[in-house]
Amino acid sequence: MAASKYQAPRGTFDILPDAARIRARIERTAAEIFVRAGYEPVSTPAFEDTELFERGVGRSTDIVRKEMFTFEDKGGRSITLRPEGTAPICRAYLEHGMHKLAQPVKLFYAGPFFRHERPQAGRYRQFHQLGLEAIGTDSPLADAEAIMLLAELLAELGVPGVQLRLGSLGSPDARRDYLEELKAHLRAHEAELSKDVRERIELNPLRAFDSSDEGTRGVMENAPTIVERLNEEDAAHFAEVCSLLDASGIDYEIDPTLVRGLDYYTRTIFSFVCSELGAQSEVGGGGRYDGLIEQLGGPPTPAIGWAAGVERIMLALGEKAEATDRDAFVAVADDGQRQRALALTGELRHAGLAVEVDLAGRSLKGQLKHADRIRARRAVILEADGTMQLRDMQTGDQHPVEPGAVADELSK
RNA sequence: GUGGACGUAGCUCAGCUGGUAGAGCUCCAGGUUGUGAUCCUGGCGGUCGCGGGUUCGAAUCCCGUCGUCCACCCCA
Numbered sequence: 001m002a003a004s005k006y007q008a009p010r011g012t013f014d015i016l017p018d019a020a021r022i023r024a025r026i027e028r029t030a031a032e033i034f035v036r037a038g039y040e041p042v043s044t045p046a047f048e049d050t051e052l053f054e055r056g057v058g059r060s061t062d063i064v065r066k067e068m069f070t071f072e073d074k075g076g077r078s079i080t081l082r083p084e085g086t087a088p089i090c091r092a093y094l095e096h097g098m099h100k101l102a103q104p105v106k107l108f109y110a111g112p113f114f115r116h117e118r119p120q121a122g123r124y125r126q127f128h129q130l131g132l133e134a135i136g137t138d139s140p141l142a143d144a145e146a147i148m149l150l151a152e153l154l155a156e157l158g159v160p161g162v163q164l165r166l167g168s169l170g171s172p173d174a175r176r177d178y179l180e181e182l183k184a185h186l187r188a189h190e191a192e193l194s195k196d197v198r199e200r201i202e203l204n205p206l207r208a209f210d211s212s213d214e215g216t217r218g219v220m221e222n223a224p225t226i227v228e229r230l231n232e233e234d235a236a237h238f239a240e241v242c243s244l245l246d247a248s249g250i251d252y253e254i255d256p257t258l259v260r261g262l263d264y265y266t267r268t269i270f271s272f273v274c275s276e277l278g279a280q281s282e283v284g285g286g287g288r289y290d291g292l293i294e295q296l297g298g299p300p301t302p303a304i305g306w307a308a309g310v311e312r313i314m315l316a317l318g319e320k321a322e323a324t325d326r327d328a329f330v331a332v333a334d335d336g337q338r339q340r341a342l343a344l345t346g347e348l349r350h351a352g353l354a355v356e357v358d359l360a361g362r363s364l365k366g367q368l369k370h371a372d373r374i375r376a377r378r379a380v381i382l383e384a385d386g387t388m389q390l391r392d393m394q395t396g397d398q399h400p401v402e403p404g405a406v407a408d409e410l411s412k
Numbered sequence: 413g414u415g416g417a418c419g420u421a422g423c424u425c426a427g428c429u430g431g432u433a434g435a436g437c438u439c440c441a442g443g444u445u446g447u448g449a450u451c452c453u454g455g456c457g458g459u460c461g462c463g464g465g466u467u468c469g470a471a472u473c474c475c476g477u478c479g480u481c482c483a484c485c486c487c488a
Contacts, residue, residue: 007461007479062486066413084488113488118413120481122488129488196485210486261487271487282488309488333446366440368448381447393448 011117011125021324022314023128026157027110030130030308033153034108037145039132042107044088046114050078056087056296058263060203067115069125081114084262086289086305087296089133094298103136104303110310122280122312131286131307138290138302140237143268144244146304150272150284151250153308159283159316161275164251167227167258168238168267172291174231175266179205181224189219209257225256234267241268260285264292268304274316283316284308327353327378328410329371333364334384341382344406351407380406 008014015023031041050070057064069081082088089107092098098105110130117123132149134142147164154162169175186193186201186208193201194213201208209220230238245252252270260269269287277283286306293301328348330341338358345357356374358367364381371379371393380401381389390401390409401409 010479067486115487117486118484119479120483123486127488131488207486279483279485280487284488286488307488312488331447360440363441364446365444365448370448372448376448379448384446389447391447396448398447 011119030153039106039108042109044092047079047081050080052087069114083115090293104134106134108132128310129307133305135303140240142304143241150306163273165255165258165271166252167255167269170230170234178226178229185223192219206259227256264289266290276316283312326376328355329376330357330380331367332382337382
């Protein structure tokens, strides 16, 4: 395997042409959908002050506790490769005074993110997400629109086996009360819980809902769910989101145990899972984060957003590589024609055609073989006497063509 | 971070209980007084992931390490 002693670092990978083409299609499709919906592109740095993530994502989260690529720069600052996209965008929103713009500010992004996790299919240390954020409105309309856009993206791309799970975490007050109730419930049944869950009662009691441990599951069956404990406003908000999705024909399943691993989420949360994937089955997910901007030192600003995993979308799609056609390949029957061949190629490209010319000094046979290989529809063959032949690569028909008429002929 | 499986040419893989490396595909050239399927011939290409150990001798056994995959965990 190793032609070189160097390999891409653990959990990273090279994006070779076949995969790069699929990615380009995914990003193009996403951008078209987002732009039509009035979202604007943004891009933030690949790294940020560590504290942005500690405050934004939350110190008790797995991401911050053990998954960040953190290092000190030469000025002694603690820097972290971004593990997610929402906190940086909120930082940019504040830094550039976007709260003075008409609200909500609707943004989308795509790019690499970094988490120091144990790699497996659908989980990498450098991975790519595309996502969007609608900042500055607490209306359920924004929740529904965001969810609709992700549903549309997945449908447009043709991702099979997609299912939407929907939940609500409530507002901070309701959540706090609920968490105390849940912790009390867990403590009351501590002996039946798995060690893992028991150790996290204080730190992250919601995680108990996800446990596969039998004893824990028994306890959780009788545990209060947050959806049952929503206050009036949050319940109304959640009901409205559901109603809007119903009206738009979006299928979903309410999952009262849905949890998110980032602390900033409030109210609506959702997750699109794909049955085609293994353990890493979430292709995209997100939710409302009404307290994040305030947490970062800004004014109270409600917002919602989501991110989708590009690699997971590709896995779900099965990574079928599509070949690209060329309009023509310019071949020479005699080496003396190479200069003219390159010049002609340039002219044809200028005319808007996709054209290649031999760059490897191949024989005529080799050139036509190559023309076939790159799926050129025609070959233009420059003869030693200066005349040209136009060959149809599908039928094998070949006829002389005047130099000035090549571009027109190829456009047919 | 925990547990398990795996790691031979660019790709897909074969190589029994240790004897010192093969096939198909790809790529290049030729068979064709110049023209792409197929076919035929030849060629390029591997320190058998890496390091160490056992042995007269290891791709084959042992240990370590790196990597991939699966599950846990976590999430996109």
